[in-house]
Amino acid sequence: MLKGVEMLGIFPEMGDIVRTLIPEAAPKSGNPPVYPQRKNMKAISILVVAAATIGFSGAASAQFAKPEDAIKYRKNALFVMQQHYARIGAMVSGRAPFDAKVAADNAAIAESMSRLPFAAFGEGTDKGDTKALPEIWKEQAKFKAAAEKMQGEMSKLAAAAKTGNLDSIKMAFQSTSGSCKACHDDFRGK
Secondary structure (H helix, E strand, O other): OHHHHHHOOOOOHHHHHHHHHOHHHOOOOOOOOOOOOHHHHHHHHHHHHHHHHHHHHHHHHHOOOOHHHHHHHHHHHHHHHHHHHHHHHHHHHOOOOOOHHHHHHHHHHHHHHOOOHHHHOOOOOOOOOOOEOOHHHHOHHHHHHHHHHHHHHHHHHHHHHHHOOHHHHHHHHHHHHHHHHHHHHHHEOO
16 A cells, blocks of 8 residues: 555655554565554545645646636536536426436536536636626635535535435425526626
8 A cells, every 4th residue: 555655656755654653554674564454544545635635725726827727617617517417407397307317427427516616716817708707706705605505505416316316306406506596696797
């Protein structure tokens, strides 16, 4: 485990961290490493996720060379989310036959996509080919709350879709639509 992480060159310091926290994972005098017990695997997983989160969090806002790249990114992320969300809407409204697997798959994609666009609302992305209103940057706390509300509703929709129960999906879809509309009303131009 340690050797694999270190050999890939990904977070080489992770080997030191894991050896410190889980001494039995470290090789002893040339012997092959003793693999940690199952409970320690959870600790290793948490450490890797934490390191990745720390490593990539600063890159989210710096990942765009130009403001127009960020605008394109968020528009495309929102478009993909909307396309998958609309497929569920077609089933909920009866315009398409209900297929529980298709609904669950599309809800999972929409949920994942709902987390992507918000890193692209950085400084300088308020001008250009965008419908984003200046209120996004003036009322950042309110915008963040609206984004989190939509993401939460999208998660509830994904959970409802996993059940395969059309009535549950309809209720979650309606709530999610309400959170989308509220955000558009406050933060999106015509």
